[in-house]
Amino acid sequence: MDHLYDLKIRSMEIKDITQVLAIEKDAFPNLFPSTNFRTEISRNISQCIVAEISEDRLLDHSDFQYRDGYTGQNDDDRFIVAYSVTWEIAGENHIISIGVRRRYLRLGIGMKMMRSIISESVKNTNQSITLEVRPSNDAAKILYEKLNFQVVGRRNKYYSDNLEDALIMTLDLQNQNTN
Numbered sequence: 001m002d003h004l005y006d007l008k009i010r011s012m013e014i015k016d017i018t019q020v021l022a023i024e025k026d027a028f029p030n031l032f033p034s035t036n037f038r039t040e041i042s043r044n045i046s047q048c049i050v051a052e053i054s055e056d057r058l059l060d061h062s063d064f065q066y067r068d069g070y071t072g073q074n075d076d077d078r079f080i081v082a083y084s085v086t087w088e089i090a091g092e093n094h095i096i097s098i099g100v101r102r103r104y105l106r107l108g109i110g111m112k113m114m115r116s117i118i119s120e121s122v123k124n125t126n127q128s129i130t131l132e133v134r135p136s137n138d139a140a141k142i143l144y145e146k147l148n149f150q151v152v153g154r155r156n157k158y159y160s161d162n163l164e165d166a167l168i169m170t171l172d173l174q175n176q177n178t179n
Contacts, residue, residue: 007109009116012041012048012083019080020050027099030161035097040085047093049116051082051100051109082109086117086129093121095131110143118147121173128173132158132166144169 012020017037024035040046084098095117100109121129132155133140149169158166 006054007051007112009049009051012050016050016080020083023083023099023101026102045087045089047086049084050080051113052078052080054078082113084113084117091127093126093129114147126173129171131169133169134159134164135167
């Protein structure tokens with residue numbers, strides 16, 4: 001089954017915050033404090049997006065344990081499987097956070113989110129996209145490398161949970177084709 005067939009990427013809304021916080025806590029259990037998504041939604045420099053799927057595309061959750069014990073979804077909400085927060089500053093789009101529910105990893109959702117960020121960045125005439133990633137996060141590094149991000153630097157002891165360094169990765173958008 002193609003789980004991405006009905007994937008919709010849209011702007012984050014206040015009503016999405018409960019689910020987005022559940023995704024963040026499940027994807028990044030050592031993150032403290034949690035992101036203030038309410039503030040991010042209202043900031044002029046922030047672009048906050050979510051990826052949602054319809055009920056008929058949900059994967060079976062009966063044998064899957066979320067770290068926080070719940071998905072954050074209310075009965076009338078569409079199910080959010082991913083989110084991202086980026087800041088647009090001085091011609092650069094900086095990815096602050098991107099998270100996919102662990103139950104939905106390796107289905108191409110991260111790639112689709114990244115392509116949406118790249119497309120929007122090109123549309124907004126940004127010159128580059130930058131992000132930080134843990135050197136130990138092989139899956140994320142492979143995804144970013146597939147999208148032509150290059151390691152351009154390192155931030156020493158960047159992550160507060162274990163003082164792991166961060167790789168700084170950048171995508172030059174000057175000659176980027178979004179097709």
